[in-house]
Amino acid sequence: KTRVVSIANQKGGVGKTTTAINLATALVSIGNRVLIIDLDAQGNASTGLGIPVEDRQLSTYDVIVDNSDLRSIIKNSLVDGLFIAPATTDLSSADVDLVSNDKRTMVLKHSIVKLLESNSNYDYILIDCPPALSLLTINAFVACETVLVPLQAEFFALEGLSQLMTTIKEVRGTLNKNIWIQGIVLTMYDKRNNLSVQIEEDVREHLGKLVYETVIPRNVRLSEAPSFSLPALLYDRKCAGSIAYKKLAAEFLERESKL
Amino acid sequence: KTRVVSIANQKGGVGKTTTAINLATALVSIGNRVLIIDLDAQGNASTGLGIPVEDRQLSTYDVIVDNSDLRSIIKNSLVDGLFIAPATTDLSSADVDLVSNDKRTMVLKHSIVKLLESNSNYDYILIDCPPALSLLTINAFVACETVLVPLQAEFFALEGLSQLMTTIKEVRGTLNKNIWIQGIVLTMYDKRNNLSVQIEEDVREHLGKLVYETVIPRNVRLSEAPSFSLPALLYDRKCAGSIAYKKLAAEFLERESKL
Numbered sequence: 001k002t003r004v005v006s007i008a009n010q011k012g013g014v015g016k017t018t019t020a021i022n023l024a025t026a027l028v029s030i031g032n033r034v035l036i037i038d039l040d041a042q043g044n045a046s047t048g049l050g051i052p053v054e055d056r057q058l059s060t061y062d063v064i065v066d067n068s069d070l071r072s073i074i075k076n077s078l079v080d081g082l083f084i085a086p087a088t089t090d091l092s093s094a095d096v097d098l099v100s101n102d103k104r105t106m107v108l109k110h111s112i113v114k115l116l117e118s119n120s121n122y123d124y125i126l127i128d129c130p131p132a133l134s135l136l137t138i139n140a141f142v143a144c145e146t147v148l149v150p151l152q153a154e155f156f157a158l159e160g161l162s163q164l165m166t167t168i169k170e171v172r173g174t175l176n177k178n179i180w181i182q183g184i185v186l187t188m189y190d191k192r193n194n195l196s197v198q199i200e201e202d203v204r205e206h207l208g209k210l211v212y213e214t215v216i217p218r219n220v221r222l223s224e225a226p227s228f229s230l231p232a233l234l235y236d237r238k239c240a241g242s243i244a245y246k247k248l249a250a251e252f253l254e255r256e257s258k259l
Numbered sequence: 260k261t262r263v264v265s266i267a268n269q270k271g272g273v274g275k276t277t278t279a280i281n282l283a284t285a286l287v288s289i290g291n292r293v294l295i296i297d298l299d300a301q302g303n304a305s306t307g308l309g310i311p312v313e314d315r316q317l318s319t320y321d322v323i324v325d326n327s328d329l330r331s332i333i334k335n336s337l338v339d340g341l342f343i344a345p346a347t348t349d350l351s352s353a354d355v356d357l358v359s360n361d362k363r364t365m366v367l368k369h370s371i372v373k374l375l376e377s378n379s380n381y382d383y384i385l386i387d388c389p390p391a392l393s394l395l396t397i398n399a400f401v402a403c404e405t406v407l408v409p410l411q412a413e414f415f416a417l418e419g420l421s422q423l424m425t426t427i428k429e430v431r432g433t434l435n436k437n438i439w440i441q442g443i444v445l446t447m448y449d450k451r452n453n454l455s456v457q458i459e460e461d462v463r464e465h466l467g468k469l470v471y472e473t474v475i476p477r478n479v480r481l482s483e484a485p486s487f488s489l490p491a492l493l494y495d496r497k498c499a500g501s502i503a504y505k506k507l508a509a510e511f512l513e514r515e516s517k518l
């Protein structure tokens with residue numbers, strides 16, 4: 001059965017897209033078939049997997065606003081077994097365009113249900129969310145079973161965590177009773193930085209098992225890889241970033257099996 | 260005459276809020292009176308200037324959606340001469356709530372015009388924008404005269420720059436013929452990181468004078484300061500970050516005087 005996982009945090013620049021791309025690649029490298037749905041108008045996941053803007057005539061905007069078939073927009077990435085539903089900048093008006101649709105929080109769910117009925121046999125669908133608790137992110141929360149939360153060990157990033165958890169709880173109470181946070185992953189972690197170390201202690205103390213053992217270190221190779229349209233695991237599979245994402249994939253599978 | 264400046268970039272986590280807070284503080288330290296309008300649902304600028312959530316009964320949401328008087332929400336910050344119009348998480352539904360308002364792109368402009376008519380005598384109003392080219396950011400573009408663009412020297416951050424410039428051009432052609440980009444500021448810059456150095460070269464080659472001479476270095480003191488509700492200039496005025504923001508303020512004044 002296909003598991004649908006949202007990768008979300010309304011704080012900007014915390015590593016959502018980098019986690020979506022590299023976790024997906026690590027899952028594929030151990031035999032899974034994975035689809036990434038790019039739900040961010042910036043389209044970073046689409047670019048990071050080598051889909052040029054010219055090849056995105058049809059995109060997640062068409063699926064969300066015009067009810068196009070998700071199957072018709074899915075592209076192969078450079079990674080065998082990893083597929084992507086690309087995004088364009090049209091998505092920046094999606095919230096406004098959706099308002100008149102009385103099923104505006106369910107459109108992504110319906111399109112994923114239709115996809116899964118058509119024998120698509122993905123093991124995982126990862127949804128790369130935009131940096132906002134917008135209608136688009138709510139659509140991801142309604143469509144998914146679990147949420148993976150990348151968290152930068154910084155003060156501003158910590159501030160938004162309780163709001164994110166409140167929103168997920170509200171969605172569980174109204175639109176999707178099955179949604180759970182499957183884990184919180186510390187990203188861009190620098191153990192020489194006292195603030196990072198202190199925030200890690202705080203987060204583990206308050207949130208315990210919710211926090212992944214695996215921590216993603218700050219590693220420049222992770223930020224270089226997208227400029228070559230490659231996941232870090234193909235760009236430099238021995239770097240600290242790639243090793244961390246492989247570990248993350250193993251822990252991810254363990255957590256998903258328990259839920 | 261009061262100058263209104265948007266601090267904007269739809270890419271998340273590039274230093275918009277850090278630039279709003281520290282640039283404003285540097286401007287105040289040389290005799291200016293400055294208002295920050297927090298237009299981001301995360302409310303990081305409000306928190307970074309010491310306004311607890313309990314003190315934000317009235318916020319920019321009320322001004323944008325219910326036409327409350329901007330004067331009624333403005334609070335003193337811990338910095339003498341620096342004021343803030345705080346934000347709450349209510350703003351995350353602002354785009355949707357504004358759709359039925361036929362002046363939905365002009366609401367912020369109208370509230371700022373009303374404020375300036377009431378003898379508020381601010382030298383500068385800085386608008387801290389959310390990480391999206393949403394209706395809220397369009398409101399900031401309609402209300403301002405210039406845009407300051409913080410740019411992280413990273414591949415994904417560069418990708419969004421042309422989209423941002425296109426959107427500003429579109430606003431100039433329709434809603435606000437006076438809007439100009441007054442400058443692009445490189446943030447979190449690490450000269451030991453080849454990617455950063457290469458991106459700086461590319462950006463200066465393509466955009467020339469639009470790019471500030473001043474570069475903001477990656478400096479952990481800038482990310483520690485908000486946890487003490489202080490701008491870096493009060494937290495550690497001799498750190499590399501504070502020195503850079505003082506230089507930025509001087510160059511900012513030069514650029515503003517030329518426009």
Ligand SMILES: Nc1ncnc2c1ncn2[C@@H]1O[C@H](COP(=O)(O)OP(=O)(O)OP(=O)(O)O)[C@@H](O)[C@H]1O
Nearest residue numbers: 012013014015016017018131188218219223271413
């Ligand atoms: N562990 C890491 N080490 C170093 N750089 C990283 C790491 N993770 C991400 N980056 C870089 O940091 C920047 C932000 O990461 P990313 O774009 O993945 O975050 P995001 O949460 O998806 O951002 P947005 O909120 O804009 O969607 C990118 O330039 C990325 O290449």
Ligand SMILES: Nc1ncnc2c1ncn2[C@@H]1O[C@H](COP(=O)(O)OP(=O)(O)OP(=O)(O)O)[C@@H](O)[C@H]1O
Nearest residue numbers: 012154271272273274275276277390447477478482
């Ligand atoms: N020059 C710098 N050196 C080190 N850390 C920095 C620097 N500038 C900002 N930061 C830290 O990086 C993170 C992102 O910065 P900030 O929140 O200001 O960006 P933003 O563009 O406002 O993000 P968002 O898109 O979420 O609004 C914060 O934790 C901040 O403290």
Ligand SMILES: [Mg+2]
Nearest residue numbers: 016017040044
């Ligand atoms: Mg992203």
Ligand SMILES: [Mg+2]
Nearest residue numbers: 275276299303
């Ligand atoms: Mg911000």
